[in-house]
Amino acid sequence: MKEEKSYKAAFSQIDITPEYQTTLVGRYRPDNSQGILDRLYAQVLLFQAGNEIFCLIAIDNLGLTVPLAKIIRLKTAEILSTEISHIMLNFSHTHSAPEPTPFGLNGERYFDFLCKRIVACVEIAKINFSACKIGWALTTSEIGENRRNGGTITDNRLGGLMIASADNSKPIALIVRIATHNNMLPTKNLNVSNDFIGVARKKLQDYYGYPIMFLQGAAGNIKAIGTNKIGEGGDDDLIKVAGILSEDVKKLHFDLEEIKNIQMFSREMTFIADVPSKEEAEKIAADYPTQYVSEWLQSCEELRFKGEKTQEFTAEISFLKLNKGCICGVSEEIFCELALDAQDRANNPLLFLNGYTNGCTGYLPSREEWYKGGYEVIESNFINHKYNGHVMPYRAETADQIVDLVVREWKRLKNCTV
Structure with a gap:
């Protein structure tokens, strides 16, 4: 029994x-x-x-x-x-x-x-x-x-x-x-x-x-x-x-x-951010002229000098499931579209995908917003890269990968009775 x-x-x-x-x-x-x-x-x-x-x-x-x-x-x-x-x-x-x-x-x-x-x-x-x-x-x-x-x-x-x-x-x-x-x-x-x-x-x-x-x-x-x-x-x-x-x-x-x-647990996935070439970095700096851009350019140059073309990070997605609801989160400042997509695909409005979880490491936009650029996607990295560890946003597909993982885990959990 x-x-x-x-x-x-x-x-x-x-x-x-x-x-x-x-x-x-x-x-x-x-x-x-x-x-x-x-x-x-x-x-x-x-x-x-x-x-x-x-x-x-x-x-x-x-x-x-x-x-x-x-x-x-x-x-x-x-x-x-x-x-x-x-x-x-x-x-x-x-x-x-x-x-x-x-x-x-x-x-x-x-x-x-x-x-x-x-x-x-x-x-x-x-x-x-x-x-x-x-x-x-x-x-x-x-x-x-x-x-x-x-x-x-x-x-x-x-x-x-x-x-x-x-x-x-x-x-x-x-x-x-x-x-x-x-x-x-x-x-x-x-x-x-x-x-x-x-x-x-x-x-x-x-x-x-x-x-x-x-x-x-x-x-x-x-x-x-x-x-x-x-x-x-x-x-x-x-x-x-x-x-x-x-x-x-x-x-x-x-x-x-x-x-x-x-249940409470976490899952890991790899986030990748590309290091811009010298020409790409200079164009970005020209498009977003701020007082912080020189420090960012120097950081990009240091990465290129070491031969680094990408920056990879092991990210953690945490879950707390209680009966029919679930609180889960990543450290990034994720856009609201990710949370809405997750609850829609899971068919559960009590599935809450949060940011600011186990840290705070910069903005993570939806794929559509990633391509629009702007402060959250580009300019914020000038200030925040020294805290977050990456000079550019994670790749555009990262948002979809997070939602895929969250929805997959919820489907696995929803009928679990351990």
């Missing part, structure tokens, strides 16, 4: 706001942080299925490099006596959080602080397991607009996952997935903040009295309403969008059920 698994959950959150000046990551600012607009948090959600533990962590930050994210995942896996594929990070993608790299003021100091705080949060969560049940819900939220020239497509799904006590149905935490760039605050803002997500989260936690965890989705080409194509909203716009989002979350209604199937 098959042994029945017991399913438990635990949640904890911890303040990760620095009490010292840092460089705010996400836009060029000549000055460092000057204060705190709202505090930053890391949130930890654990599931226990028999002898296995799965961990989802949401962090108020633009996003770590993959190597830095891996450090946190390995530390967490060690604490929980589990494997790294059972640890998934997601970043809110605020552009007003500390830069946790040597490129920023107190960057290494902040990353060390961030690691210690997340470790403490995981330690707190792991001693608070209780029997749980879950419920999925779906509505829409019109807080995002396509920021590409001529673009109209958005992923306006607002997905909810309620985790509640099995004994009395009291909520343990609510997970909310959106897909909108979290960068409404203007460049002149020098205060630490989690932008509109931080405002909405506080409003909802005050209203409900239990924790709210936001997950960022496929927002690479989606801006918040009330902003121009690169952000720059005012305080009124921030409050407005947070208010709309909060009211839309209240539309979610959950039918709780026992966990019948939970």
Whole structure:
């Protein structure tokens, strides 16, 4: 006779706001942080299925490099006596959080602080397991607009996952997935903040009295309403969008059920970016004249000097399946078309393909948008290549390959009852 698994959950959150000046990551600012607009948090959600533990962590930050994210995942896996594929990070993608790299003021100091705080949060969560049940819900939220020239497509799904006590149905935490760039605050803002997500989260936690965890989705080409194509909203716009989002979350209604199937794992695939020839690089530089292009040209030259014609990376796609829904993600800022294509092909609106997962490594457009070029496809690499490790976007077919893998895995999983 098959042994029945017991399913438990635990949640904890911890303040990760620095009490010292840092460089705010996400836009060029000549000055460092000057204060705190709202505090930053890391949130930890654990599931226990028999002898296995799965961990989802949401962090108020633009996003770590993959190597830095891996450090946190390995530390967490060690604490929980589990494997790294059972640890998934997601970043809110605020552009007003500390830069946790040597490129920023107190960057290494902040990353060390961030690691210690997340470790403490995981330690707190792991001693608070209780029997749980879950419920999925779906509505829409019109807080995002396509920021590409001529673009109209958005992923306006607002997905909810309620985790509640099995004994009395009291909520343990609510997970909310959106897909909108979290960068409404203007460049002149020098205060630490989690932008509109931080405002909405506080409003909802005050209203409900239990924790709210936001997950960022496929927002690479989606801006918040009330902003121009690169952000720059005012305080009124921030409050407005947070208010709309909060009211839309209240539309979610959950039918709780026992966990019948939970799985967490990852799959690998190879991403390839081409190194431009000298002539190609010079043409690109002429088409996109910015202050950052000289550094990019030098990086391209160094790669050619070493004889490198391509840059190849082993990418990780993470999955967390809970009953009829699935949260999966890649580290890139994927365009919303990828998430919509995946849910359409899987015939499951509760299949959420997210970016900003286990790191943040630059934009990854759909095939159609790849050929249109523009900031997300070309110009962003001038600034971001030193973080992301590639001077050009991944090849045009990469988006289709990601969706193929995600849909293939979902079809394998949907009838699985382990």
